[in-house]
Structure formats: C-alpha cells, structure tokens
Amino acid sequence: MTRDPVTHAVGEGPVTGGRGRPGKRRPVRRRGGARLRRAGQYAALLAYLVFLAFPFVWLISTAFKPPRELGGLHPGWLPDDPTLANFRQAFDEQPLLRAGLNSFVAAFCAALVAVVLATPMAYVMARRRTVLARAATGWVVVSQAFPFVLVIIPLFLVLRELRLVNSVPGLILVYVVWALPFALWMLVGYVRAVPPELEEAAAVDGAGRARTLVSVVAPLLAPGIVATGLFAFISAWNEFFFALVLLKTPERQTLPVVLTHFIGAEGAADLGPLAAAAFLATLPSLVIFALIQKRITGGMMAGAVKS
Amino acid sequence: MTLAPPTERAERAGPTPGRSRRRPDHGAWFLVLPALIPILVLSVGPLLYGIALAFTDAQSGRTRSTQWIGTLNFRDLLQDTLFWESFRIGLVWAVGVTIPQFVLALGLALLLNERLRLRWLARALAIIPWAMPEVVVGIIWRLVYHPDAGVLNETLRDLGLGDGRDWLTGLATALPAVIVVGIWAGMPQTTVVLLAGLQNTPRELHEAAAMDGAGAWRRFRTVTWPALRPIALAVSALNLIWNFNAFALVYVLTAGGPGGRTRLPMLFAYEEAFRYGQFGYAAAMGCVMVALVAVLLALYLVGRLREGGDR
Numbered sequence: 001m002t003r004d005p006v007t008h009a010v011g012e013g014p015v016t017g018g019r020g021r022p023g024k025r026r027p028v029r030r031r032g033g034a035r036l037r038r039a040g041q042y043a044a045l046l047a048y049l050v051f052l053a054f055p056f057v058w059l060i061s062t063a064f065k066p067p068r069e070l071g072g073l074h075p076g077w078l079p080d081d082p083t084l085a086n087f088r089q090a091f092d093e094q095p096l097l098r099a100g101l102n103s104f105v106a107a108f109c110a111a112l113v114a115v116v117l118a119t120p121m122a123y124v125m126a127r128r129r130t131v132l133a134r135a136a137t138g139w140v141v142v143s144q145a146f147p148f149v150l151v152i153i154p155l156f157l158v159l160r161e162l163r164l165v166n167s168v169p170g171l172i173l174v175y176v177v178w179a180l181p182f183a184l185w186m187l188v189g190y191v192r193a194v195p196p197e198l199e200e201a202a203a204v205d206g207a208g209r210a211r212t213l214v215s216v217v218a219p220l221l222a223p224g225i226v227a228t229g230l231f232a233f234i235s236a237w238n239e240f241f242f243a244l245v246l247l248k249t250p251e252r253q254t255l256p257v258v259l260t261h262f263i264g265a266e267g268a269a270d271l272g273p274l275a276a277a278a279f280l281a282t283l284p285s286l287v288i289f290a291l292i293q294k295r296i297t298g299g300m301m302a303g304a305v306k307s
Numbered sequence: 308m309t310l311a312p313p314t315e316r317a318e319r320a321g322p323t324p325g326r327s328r329r330r331p332d333h334g335a336w337f338l339v340l341p342a343l344i345p346i347l348v349l350s351v352g353p354l355l356y357g358i359a360l361a362f363t364d365a366q367s368g369r370t371r372s373t374q375w376i377g378t379l380n381f382r383d384l385l386q387d388t389l390f391w392e393s394f395r396i397g398l399v400w401a402v403g404v405t406i407p408q409f410v411l412a413l414g415l416a417l418l419l420n421e422r423l424r425l426r427w428l429a430r431a432l433a434i435i436p437w438a439m440p441e442v443v444v445g446i447i448w449r450l451v452y453h454p455d456a457g458v459l460n461e462t463l464r465d466l467g468l469g470d471g472r473d474w475l476t477g478l479a480t481a482l483p484a485v486i487v488v489g490i491w492a493g494m495p496q497t498t499v500v501l502l503a504g505l506q507n508t509p510r511e512l513h514e515a516a517a518m519d520g521a522g523a524w525r526r527f528r529t530v531t532w533p534a535l536r537p538i539a540l541a542v543s544a545l546n547l548i549w550n551f552n553a554f555a556l557v558y559v560l561t562a563g564g565p566g567g568r569t570r571l572p573m574l575f576a577y578e579e580a581f582r583y584g585q586f587g588y589a590a591a592m593g594c595v596m597v598a599l600v601a602v603l604l605a606l607y608l609v610g611r612l613r614e615g616g617d618r
Contacts, residue, residue, distance in 0.1 A: 037523070045418050045429055048411075052432040055491065058458050059447045070456050077458070117345065120338035132339060143350065145548040145600050149576040150593025153586050154356035155349070157365075177349040180342060238440035240555040245581055256442040260559060263449070271456055278446040282439050289438035290431075 062275035063087070070271050086272035087280070090262075093273055096280070098251055099258040106168050106243075106254060107236035110175035114183050115229040117176070122187030123217070127196070137188075140181040152245055159246065166248040174242050179232040186231065190224030191217075227295040234285050255281045360590040367584030380591035390592065392567065393575040399482065400557075400571060401550040404489035409543055411490065412497035417531075419498070420505045437495035445559025448488045449475070475561050481568045485560050492556060493549075497542055504538035505531065537611070544607040548600050572596055 057077075062070065063086055065079040090096060125133040155174060156165065164170030194217055202212040240256040247253045250261070259281060262274040361380055365373045384390055415433060419426055436444055451458050452474040460471025474484040508531060516526045554573040557563065563570035563578070572592065580589035 041418060041421060041423060044414065045423060045425060048415050048418065049425070049429055049432060051491070052429075052435070052494070054458070055447045055451050056432075056435055058451055059443075062450050062456075117342040121342035124335050124338050128335065136343075139346070142604070145545065145552075145604065147552045147573060147576070147593050147596040147600065148554075149573055149580065150357040150590060150597060151350065151353050153580055153590050153593070154353035154360060157586070158353065158356075173349065177345055180346060180350075184342070234438065238442075240440065240442050240558075241577075244558075245577075256440045256555075259440075259442050259446065263446075263559070271450060271453065274446060275450060278443045282443050285438045285440065286435070289434065293434055
C-alpha cells in the first residue's frame with residue numbers, strides 16, 4: 001500500500017474529504033521508521049513462509065529417505081542419500097494404482113455430472129431473483145455448514161437398498177450432490193460476469209432463447225465452467241469421509257482411504273512408503289489447483305464480497 | 308448488491324414478437340430441474356429421513372424391524388457423558404482453531420497486500436494446504452510430530468530442549484497438537500477471503516488517511532478494519548461451524564485418541580453409526596449438532612441484520 005512514500009507530496013494532492021482536521025496535516029516523509037517497518041514486514045513474511053512450507057518440505061524429504069535415515073534418531077532435513085525405494089515399496093504394499101483409478105473415475109464422473117446439472121440452474125439463479133433462486137442460494141450456504149453424519153446415515157441406508165454400497169457408482173452419486181452447492185456458487189459468479197445486454201442483443205437479432213444460451217452465453221461461460229469442473233474434481237479426489245463410510249473392500253476404495261491403510265494399528269506406520277504415497281496422491285490436486293487458483297480465488301472473492 | 312430485482316416480465320421484455328406475456332416462464336423450470344431433482348432426492352430427502360431416524364431404534368445388521376421410540380434417543384443422549392465430553396472437545400477445537408487462525412490469516416493477508424518481494428512465493432505456499440487431501444495433511448503432521456523421526460522433536464533436540472515427546476499420544480498434548488494442524492490446514496481459505504476483502508477497500512481511503520498523517524495502526528483501525536468487518540465475521544462464523552464438523556484431519560492424526568481426548572463430535576457419531584451400528588442414536592447426535600449449528604447461524608444472521616443498518 002505505501003509504495004515509496006512520495007517525498008514531494010507536501011501539502012499537495014487532492015484535498016481529501018472533510019475528515020482531515022485542519023492544521024493537522026503532516027507531510028509524509030521517508031524516515032528511518034519506514035525502513036524499519038519494511039524490515040519487520042520481511043521478517044514476518046519469512047516466519048510465515050517457514051510455517052507454511054516446512055511440513056510440505058518434510059513430506060517430500062521423508063518420501064525420498066532410505067529406511068536407515070528414517071529409523072534412527074537424528075533425521076536430517078534432507079535425505080543424505082535420496083532413493084525411490086519408498087515409492088516401490090508403497091506400490092508393493094497397497095493397491096495404489098487401483099485406488100488411483102477409482103479416485104479418478106469417481107472424481108471425473110462426479111465433476112462432469114455436477115457441472116452439467118449445475119450450469120443451467122446457476123444461470124437462472126444469477127439472472128432472476130425468484131423465490132426459487134433465493135431458496136437455492138440459502139441452501140448453498142446452509143449445506144456448507146452441515147454435519148455430514150446426519151445425511152450419510154440415511155444415504156447409506158438408501159444406497160444399501162439400491163445395492164450401491166461399496167461401489168464407485170454409489171460414491172459418484174453422493175459426490176455429485178455434495179459438489180453441487182459450491183459448483184452453483186462459483187457458476188453464479190461467472191454468469192453474473194456475462195453482460196445481459198449481449199443476450200438482449202441476440203434476442204433483438206431474432207435468436208430464440210435456446211439459441212441465445214447456446215451460442216452467446218455458453219462460449220463466454222466456458223472458462224468458468226471448466227474451472228468449476230476442475231474444482232469439483234479436486235474436491236472429490238481429496239474427499240475422505242464419504243469414501244470411508246461407503247467403500248468397504250480395498251479394490252473399491254479411493255486413494256485417501258487406501259492411504260490410511262499405511263497407518264497400522266496404534267499408529268505404527270512405515271514412514272517412508274506412507275510419505276511417498278501421500279506425496280503422489282497430492283500431485284494431481286496441486287497441479288490442477290495451480291492451473292485454476294486465480295479463478296477460484298476470484299470466484300470466492302465474488303462470493304465473499306457479495307454474500 | 309445494487310441490482311433492483313428484475314421482475315419476471317422485465318427479464319423477458321425483449322422485443323420478441325409472437326411471445327405471449329402472460330404465460331409463466333416454463334423455460335426457467337426446464338433449466339432448474341436437472342439440478343433440483345437430485346438436490347431434493349439426495350440431499351433434502353435424506354436430511355428429513357435422517358431426522359426421522361433419530362426417533363427410531365434403527366441399527367445395522369438386525370433382523371427385527373425398526374421401531375419408533377419417540378424421544379428416547381435424545382433422553383439417552385442427555386445422559387451420555389461421553390457425548391457431552393466430545394461436544395466440549397468439539398467446541399474447544401472449533402474456537403481454538405478459528406480464532407488463532409483468523410489472527411494469523413489476517414496478518415498474512417495484510418502482508419500479501421503490501422508490495423513485497425517474494426510475495427508470489429508466499430501466495431503459492433499459502434494456497435498449498437488448500438489443494439491437498441485432508442488425509443495427506445494429517446499424514447504430513449504425523450511425520451512432523453513423530454517421536455523419533457519427526458522434525459519437531461529433532462529440532463528440540465538440536466536446540467538442547469530435551470528429548471521432546473510423543474505429541475499425538477500424550478494426554479495433555481494431543482488436543483493442542485491437533486489444533487495446530489487445524490490452524491495450518493485452514494489458513495489458505497481464510498487468508499484468501501480476507502485478502503479479497505482488503506483488496507476491495509478503496510485505495511483512496513488509505514491514501515487520504517495517509518495524507519492526514521495517520522500512522523499504520525490508526526489507518527488499520529479506522530479504514531481497514533471497518534471495511535473488513537462484515538467479511539471477517541462471515542468467515543469466522545463459517546469457520547467455527549466447519550471446524551466443529553471436522554472429521555478427516557483428526558481421524559488420521561489421532562483417530563480420537565488418546566483416551567478420547569481428541570474425539571470430536573463427528574468422530575463420535577461416526578463410531579456410533581458405523582462401528583457399533585447404532586444408526587438411530589447417531590442420527591440423534593447429528594440432530595443435536597445441527598441444532599447447535601443452527602443457533603450459531605442464527606446468531607450470526609442477527610448480527611448481520613444489526614450491522615445492516617449502516618450499510
């Protein structure tokens with residue numbers, strides 16, 4: 001905010017609102033204080049960087065350490081002798097490939113279906129302020145605040161009747177509904193960014209309602225739809241609770257659930273393979289998130305500021 | 308929101324001849340239904356079913372059919388000291404995570420709002436925990452807290468501060484240890500929202516205050532904070548609720564141990580439902596948790612409405 005305070009701005013510049021007490025205006029000058037403050041800011045930033053980064057560094061370092069560096073006391077910050085043995089061992093111990101495939105199928109299908117269902121509804125919610133749109137908005141907010149346990153018990157019973165417990169399709173069904181609120185939330189923001197005048201212009205040109213939506217609105221929304229879909233994908237890829245409840249056998253389980261199998265009874269864990277598998281499971285999320293992070297923060301900002 | 312609510316008709320007041328104006332808009336329904344049906348069937352429906360279950364003795368793996376038992380589950384809950392203990396732990400955890408996290412996130416947001424070098428790096432790092440599976444966050448911190456091979460005890464030993472301890476299994480240290488993880492894990496979202504709020508504060512206000520010779524603290528108090536307050540309240544209210552309902556992180560870190568010291572309400576309800584098969588009883592717990600969340604939300608909304616006077 002305070003870029004180099006302008007040294008020659010003494011008493012010039014716009015007269016600010018009537019709040020300035022007359023005679024109290026001090027010229028802004030560069031003083032030692034400013035330099036000190038900057039130094040303080042950098043020190044604080046450094047502290048934050050360490051706090052935010054060190055666990056992640058530790059994960060990567062543990063993933064590449066050979067067993068003898070993990071067993072004894074005095075582990076170093078970085079592996080002396082990096083190795084891929086932990087990754088090999090991780091794949092040997094648990095069905096990681098299978099789990100990764102399950103995770104991918106569940107996340108991909110859920111994201112696709114959620115976006116296809118949510119886009120038209122988001123359009124209506126953004127363009128009209130009917131009772132329905134308001135109710136939907138309220139539901140989006142409330143559903144974020146819900147203890148899932150109350151919903152998962154009946155869902156579990158229903159899915160059991162449908163023979164969908166312990167199956168990836170059953171999980172997809174749950175994920176679609178679970179991803180809908182946030183997808184709607186993001187998409188509403190993107191629809192609002194499309195000027196209604198464009199649609200009116202298309203209508204004037206004689207395009208029908210459907211045609212307007214498909215040829216005018218959809219192309220403008222496409223980037224937002226993709227971002228929303230990717231976000232839904234990450235959420236489902238990372239999700240744990242529903243997967244834990246609904247998937248019973250190892251060959252059906254998703255990655256996060258399989259990761260917990262590395263942690264044995266009483267928390268005894270083989271640290272190397274555990275870290276290696278956890279690191280691998282995180283990579284897709286990080287890559288996708290890096291791609292869409294700007295859009296998400298933008299979407300959240302719109303939501304946060306407007307809500 | 309400065310939009311005047313457009314009426315149905317104004318929406319469609321395009322000069323499109325041949326369209327009757329009296330017809331209700333079926334197009335909107337056609338667009339809404341694909342999402343509305345699954346929401347009703349798989350979200351609202353199960354919710355009502357779940358509330359109903361709380362008044363039954365539903366259990367898993369029993370041949371006898373389920374009976375209505377009225378408020379018996381709730382009466383049992385009132386006397387269930389283990390449940391209230393977990394409720395208390397949930398509150399300690401929710402407050403213990405939300406407040407320090409807010410302070411830290413606000414500090415970080417203020418820093419990221421300055422033009423500092425390395426800002427991009429801080430931004431990137433600040434986002435990382437958000438993108439990770441919660442399970443992985445839990446695993447990472449298990450590695451950090453590990454008694455022998457963990458970086459925390461290692462650092463303590465290097466500094467000559469004793470041998471460290473087994474943080475996650477110590478009766479006194481388990482809850483504080485998981486609270487630290489909770490703070491770390493939720494920093495990104497809180498920071499991003501607060502940063503958004505900061506960037507929406509008109510710069511002119513700051514410049515005006517600076518011209519008036521207000522120091523950094525006074526500028527924060529008189530310009531930044533008032534503008535940020537609504538967002539700060541909203542994000543804190545939501546964080547409180549989210550944290551109260553937390554599950555995966557603590558499940559991976561401690562599974563509720565040692566001796567139930569970190570057994571959050573969701574962990575308790577999960578065990579009750581899916582380990583012991585007490586569906587009815589667990590649903591009643593869910594209802595009590597929902598009631599608490601509703602109270603929190605109501606308080607927050609009342610606060611919002613009061614604030615609404617000056618907006």
